[in-house]
Amino acid sequence: MPTENELAARARLTHEVEVTPAFYDIDVMEVVYHGHYVKYLELARSALLAQYDYDYPRMRDSGYAWPVVDMRLKYVRSATFGQKLKVSATITEWENRLRIDYVMRDAATGHKVNVAHTIQVAVNIATREMCFVCPPVLHDRLGVSA
Amino acid sequence: MPTENELAARARLTHEVEVTPAFYDIDVMEVVYHGHYVKYLELARSALLAQYDYDYPRMRDSGYAWPVVDMRLKYVRSATFGQKLKVSATITEWENRLRIDYVMRDAATGHKVNVAHTIQVAVNIATREMCFVCPPVLHDRLGVSA
Amino acid sequence: MPTENELAARARLTHEVEVTPAFYDIDVMEVVYHGHYVKYLELARSALLAQYDYDYPRMRDSGYAWPVVDMRLKYVRSATFGQKLKVSATITEWENRLRIDYVMRDAATGHKVNVAHTIQVAVNIATREMCFVCPPVLHDRLGVSA
Amino acid sequence: MPTENELAARARLTHEVEVTPAFYDIDVMEVVYHGHYVKYLELARSALLAQYDYDYPRMRDSGYAWPVVDMRLKYVRSATFGQKLKVSATITEWENRLRIDYVMRDAATGHKVNVAHTIQVAVNIATREMCFVCPPVLHDRLGVSA
Numbered sequence: 001m002p003t004e005n006e007l008a009a010r011a012r013l014t015h016e017v018e019v020t021p022a023f024y025d026i027d028v029m030e031v032v033y034h035g036h037y038v039k040y041l042e043l044a045r046s047a048l049l050a051q052y053d054y055d056y057p058r059m060r061d062s063g064y065a066w067p068v069v070d071m072r073l074k075y076v077r078s079a080t081f082g083q084k085l086k087v088s089a090t091i092t093e094w095e096n097r098l099r100i101d102y103v104m105r106d107a108a109t110g111h112k113v114n115v116a117h118t119i120q121v122a123v124n125i126a127t128r129e130m131c132f133v134c135p136p137v138l139h140d141r142l143g144v145s146a
Numbered sequence: 147m148p149t150e151n152e153l154a155a156r157a158r159l160t161h162e163v164e165v166t167p168a169f170y171d172i173d174v175m176e177v178v179y180h181g182h183y184v185k186y187l188e189l190a191r192s193a194l195l196a197q198y199d200y201d202y203p204r205m206r207d208s209g210y211a212w213p214v215v216d217m218r219l220k221y222v223r224s225a226t227f228g229q230k231l232k233v234s235a236t237i238t239e240w241e242n243r244l245r246i247d248y249v250m251r252d253a254a255t256g257h258k259v260n261v262a263h264t265i266q267v268a269v270n271i272a273t274r275e276m277c278f279v280c281p282p283v284l285h286d287r288l289g290v291s292a
Numbered sequence: 293m294p295t296e297n298e299l300a301a302r303a304r305l306t307h308e309v310e311v312t313p314a315f316y317d318i319d320v321m322e323v324v325y326h327g328h329y330v331k332y333l334e335l336a337r338s339a340l341l342a343q344y345d346y347d348y349p350r351m352r353d354s355g356y357a358w359p360v361v362d363m364r365l366k367y368v369r370s371a372t373f374g375q376k377l378k379v380s381a382t383i384t385e386w387e388n389r390l391r392i393d394y395v396m397r398d399a400a401t402g403h404k405v406n407v408a409h410t411i412q413v414a415v416n417i418a419t420r421e422m423c424f425v426c427p428p429v430l431h432d433r434l435g436v437s438a
Numbered sequence: 439m440p441t442e443n444e445l446a447a448r449a450r451l452t453h454e455v456e457v458t459p460a461f462y463d464i465d466v467m468e469v470v471y472h473g474h475y476v477k478y479l480e481l482a483r484s485a486l487l488a489q490y491d492y493d494y495p496r497m498r499d500s501g502y503a504w505p506v507v508d509m510r511l512k513y514v515r516s517a518t519f520g521q522k523l524k525v526s527a528t529i530t531e532w533e534n535r536l537r538i539d540y541v542m543r544d545a546a547t548g549h550k551v552n553v554a555h556t557i558q559v560a561v562n563i564a565t566r567e568m569c570f571v572c573p574p575v576l577h578d579r580l581g582v583s584a
Contacts, residue, residue, distance in 0.1 A: 022331065022334060022335060022338065023334055023338060023348050023465070023466075023471075024331055024334055024465070024471050024473055026465070026466055027461070027462070027464070027465075027466070028202075028206075028461075028464055028465070028466055028468050028519075029211050029213070030466050031213070033461075033462050034184070034213065034214040034217060035181065035184035035185060035188065035462055038180070038181035038184060039181060039314065039316055042181065042314060042315055042316055043314060046314065046315060055374070056174075056315050056373060056374075057373065057374070060174075065175050067175070067177070067180065067221065067224065068180040068221060069220065069221045070218075070219070070220050070221070071180060071218070071219050071221075072216075072217065072218040072219075073216070073217050073218075074215065074216050075213065075214060075215045075216070075217075078213065081348060081349065081466075082347070082348075082349070168477065168480060168481060168484065169319070169320075169325075169480055169484060169494050170319070170325050170327055170477055170480055172319070172320055173315070173316070173318070173319075173320070174315075174318055174319070174320055174322050174373075176320050179315075179316050181316055185460065185462055188460060188461055188462055189460060192460065192461060201520070202461050202519060202520075203519065203520070227320075227494060227495065228493070228494075228495070320494075320498075321503050321505070323505070326476070326505065326506040326509060327473065327476035327477060327480065330472070330473035330476060331473060334473065348466075352466075357467050359467070359469070359472065359513065359516065360472040360513060361512065361513045362510075362511070362512050362513070363472060363510070363511050363513075364508075364509070364510040364511075365508070365509050365510075366507065366508050367505065367506060367507045367508070367509075370505065
């Protein structure tokens, strides 16, 4: 069971963006092609990490790349052209790897459209070596202890 | 433990394609952006199902759409521009849902690059209703019993 | 030389959107891949036509598809991750074909990033025949005479 | 009028690839979305330049990036899922800028699907400065005189 501190951290480590599927994202069945949801996750993750001044350019400046090593998406409802979606992203692990959980909902009804998660690990850009523990810069930016 | 018949079916229900990442698939770290692997899975799945005369146009003609409802990818190694990859796709479930497992390897070394799976369910195009059992057309095409 | 009426129409038939290149839009040179600008044009065009209640779903409902038959982009400056861009789209022809001109600028400095145009023609969805004159529904929606 | 030498050079500076539109390239009208043709041009250009050992990694190693600064596509016929297309790319200018002309045809009938061109200029990666004359490395690789 998460402690109170953990719950508070998780509540804090959340960000939400609004996404509207474009014409080039829908397929012949007139729904968003399943592969394009990955872009919506990226937009939510990017905005979340930007809150902590740790989006892509800051990551690179800190000497680390953060490749996605695991990704899962469950499609609950289809989405379509012009439908407003809310995508919330929450950091749920930060010790050895950076795990982010996502929930995508229809903005009008709140109906769940997709749930997903991604796992990233730090790679030292200079040595190209993977880190088995997240580097301190992540914890500093997020304001969490390792 | 799978029976001998099951093993034989799985050996048969496999197909492999070769994919070479294009310039527009690689990101600033000079590796394939994780989202683009979804396209490589699509190419393998599409070629596999075409073997059974059940690629997208035949699916539509049969009255069913087959949306992906679950997708997972694990990234083992990065891939880069011009690297030849082999993607094998195997149908591993066909009773209530269509599950396909993928292994992506470097074509030259055989090193594993990615393992993934997708799960699709049949949706009756006319009624927009999801089928809880795969329709007979799938089993007919694959030459399996439900 | 355009008449005063024409100038007024053009001033009116304009719309601007803001676009911010995402991580998946930038290439190894750390600039937006030239092919992705086509998406930014789509976003501007789609928002422009929505002003006239004639975005994709309304087009389809009106019985016409409007495929792009000609597209040109001139790249003046490169754009990069997170850079705010303003894309303005203006309808400049509507008689026999729908021509839209685009200017993309850096939102902060106003520096020109890209100029482009697209030409679309109406295709009757039922007959699959191309129209050599734009159908009246376009002129009705735009409030222009043919 | 091109001289005989020029005609011979152009005949030589040509390459053709085969492309088959994937499911994720077709839109709700069941035709290839116009923006995706840009990828097909990239595949043809990339294969053409690889013939001269001057594809993207070699460009970078030579100290030059070659951004596209002008691109035009004319859509003659629509293309669809699984349709085999031949895309030929020909280098038609190499003095001050690299111009490539493309013709895309249905592989079975030879019917023209698209004609296009791209113009690239050399940018010195170290100084980020644009070159007003193509650097000698291009002419060496292509076996042409400037």
